[in-house]
Amino acid sequence: MTGLLRSEVRRLTSRRLARYVAIAVFAITILTLGRIFLTSTRHVDPRVQQIAAQQQEQDRIYCEEAKQRGEIPQDEDCALMVGTYFDDPRLHARTALPGGVKTVAVSVGLLALVLGASYVGADWHIGTMQALLFWEPRRGRVMAAKAVALLGVVAAFSVVFHLVVYTGLYVIGATRGTTDGVTGGLHLSNLLTAGRGLVFGAVMALVGYAIAGLARNTVAALVAAFVYVVAVENAVRGLRPGWQRYLLTENTVALLNKEMSVAPARAKQLVDFSGEQAQYVLTSGRAALTLALYVTLLVGAFYLSFTRRDVT
Amino acid sequence: MPVIEVAGARKSFTRFRKPPHKAVDALDLSVAEGGVHGFLGPNGSGKTTTIRMLLGLVEPDAGDIRLLGRPVPEALPEVIGQVGALVETPLFFPQFSGRLNLELLADVAGLPRERVEEGLATVGLTERADDRVKAYSLGMKQRLGIAAALMKRPRLLILDEPSNGLDPAGIREVRELIRHLGSNGVTVFLSSHLLGEVEQVCDTVDILVRGRRIASGTVKDVLATKATGEVRVRIADLALAATTLETAGMTVTRAEDHLLVTGVTDPARVSEALAKKKQYVAELTPLAANLESVFLDLTEGNA
Numbered sequence: 001m002t003g004l005l006r007s008e009v010r011r012l013t014s015r016r017l018a019r020y021v022a023i024a025v026f027a028i029t030i031l032t033l034g035r036i037f038l039t040s041t042r043h044v045d046p047r048v049q050q051i052a053a054q055q056q057e058q059d060r061i062y063c064e065e066a067k068q069r070g071e072i073p074q075d076e077d078c079a080l081m082v083g084t085y086f087d088d089p090r091l092h093a094r095t096a097l098p099g100g101v102k103t104v105a106v107s108v109g110l111l112a113l114v115l116g117a118s119y120v121g122a123d124w125h126i127g128t129m130q131a132l133l134f135w136e137p138r139r140g141r142v143m144a145a146k147a148v149a150l151l152g153v154v155a156a157f158s159v160v161f162h163l164v165v166y167t168g169l170y171v172i173g174a175t176r177g178t179t180d181g182v183t184g185g186l187h188l189s190n191l192l193t194a195g196r197g198l199v200f201g202a203v204m205a206l207v208g209y210a211i212a213g214l215a216r217n218t219v220a221a222l223v224a225a226f227v228y229v230v231a232v233e234n235a236v237r238g239l240r241p242g243w244q245r246y247l248l249t250e251n252t253v254a255l256l257n258k259e260m261s262v263a264p265a266r267a268k269q270l271v272d273f274s275g276e277q278a279q280y281v282l283t284s285g286r287a288a289l290t291l292a293l294y295v296t297l298l299v300g301a302f303y304l305s306f307t308r309r310d311v312t
Numbered sequence: 313m314p315v316i317e318v319a320g321a322r323k324s325f326t327r328f329r330k331p332p333h334k335a336v337d338a339l340d341l342s343v344a345e346g347g348v349h350g351f352l353g354p355n356g357s358g359k360t361t362t363i364r365m366l367l368g369l370v371e372p373d374a375g376d377i378r379l380l381g382r383p384v385p386e387a388l389p390e391v392i393g394q395v396g397a398l399v400e401t402p403l404f405f406p407q408f409s410g411r412l413n414l415e416l417l418a419d420v421a422g423l424p425r426e427r428v429e430e431g432l433a434t435v436g437l438t439e440r441a442d443d444r445v446k447a448y449s450l451g452m453k454q455r456l457g458i459a460a461a462l463m464k465r466p467r468l469l470i471l472d473e474p475s476n477g478l479d480p481a482g483i484r485e486v487r488e489l490i491r492h493l494g495s496n497g498v499t500v501f502l503s504s505h506l507l508g509e510v511e512q513v514c515d516t517v518d519i520l521v522r523g524r525r526i527a528s529g530t531v532k533d534v535l536a537t538k539a540t541g542e543v544r545v546r547i548a549d550l551a552l553a554a555t556t557l558e559t560a561g562m563t564v565t566r567a568e569d570h571l572l573v574t575g576v577t578d579p580a581r582v583s584e585a586l587a588k589k590k591q592y593v594a595e596l597t598p599l600a601a602n603l604e605s606v607f608l609d610l611t612e613g614n615a
Binding site: 002003004006007010011014015016122126127128130131132133134135136137138308310311312 | 325364369370385388392397399401402404406407408412416417419420460
């Protein structure tokens, strides 16, 4: 099993697609971080800030006067009524870091889907699956080794990608922006988000792997995924809003954002007694379970197909 | 002990809106250890399906299959390390080098790297081993496939059309390699369309038509089943001998330096007829059928 696993990891990392994608991702990341580094600055003309502050003060005064005249409701918060007259050019690490973690998680998920699908699809397309079975006829082992290799490579890629982006954003914030509000708690929260992102990456990798294995084709797997997201999910949202909680996208968003509000299970619950829209809160735990169930079903179907269908 | 045993194997493939295609139909096969065994049949006769069943790629609908004495597919993992195989076109990653492709396979079986170099050297691919497989000719891919099969140092080597795409020199090399392996303890199970090649290298042969075995045995025995009934006669006076034989009821065709007597069930009748007339033969050779003619005769007769 060790030899098979080593062979699969080497096979996967030697693939042109995997290498090109990794190079492209890191090139784009470095360029983006470089651009942020160049545009983030602490040096702002104090006159610009002064003019902006004056303008905001005028807005506030105008709001208070309008309240007194009864032109706007008394409970209106005037702090929310002032305009934005100055874009802070500093990178705020407090908001940039969580955003970076989620961007990396979603990117890794999408890349993992393509990588998983092409990894198994290419094996069928070229016929190397057959050649491999001359050497290891235990199909369950072959399947397991491929899955473990895929998950290992996706996890390693994800960790390195997270480290590059997180470190890059933090360094930019510390040198040319601000790290105000970046606390140990924020780092921990980001770490947990990255962990959930890793789960999402694994889910997407296995979804691509299982569909390509069932279809014995990469393109069929990617088309199926695309049709599902574009057609099936939108149709469900429109026709059966109560089923929203079972959709892959909603569960993914809930997983990464810790929770997501979706339509309740039954249409009549859409409006509650107070007349407001009732919502069902999809938690990250429930989302993880739902995604795990989908993956188990897909991989199980692939296992049954792979161990029973002829290789011709 | 037979290295390959197939008893009553059947396999049908379902087809869309058509009746199932019977690829293998009650096939019995037994290949003894050692030597080179030919496996012949026209296209679609079930050869490749049989090989796929032997290797566990295709599950038979019925029948018992054993490889090196162990049942397939249940115990295939126990013996696969002793079985090298090349089925149809060898399948490798085109973007990887020949060496990397072999190393990946060697890793699966935990074979040392030397086996890779050994395999490459055996098929003469060492110098091109670091080129991408997509740059290889069909013949080079075929040789790489043979190298992969040999890396296991197999007890049983299953080759499906190993000469595909090879030039005449390559075909000769493969023929010599097969002969060498066959005479050094490796059992070679060779499926091929090149009947001349099979005749030259095989000790035993099975002929398959429509998924059924129609002839089996040593090449000599199979050839003997279809004797031509022709006898070549060399004699001092060709004209006189021809007349004698025709008078005795035989059909004679005259060539420049010999006579061709056809329709003779027993060559002794020729020498007997000539001796009665005090004519003595210098050469009397029953002409044997070649495998091609026997193959065509058998397969057309069963088509």
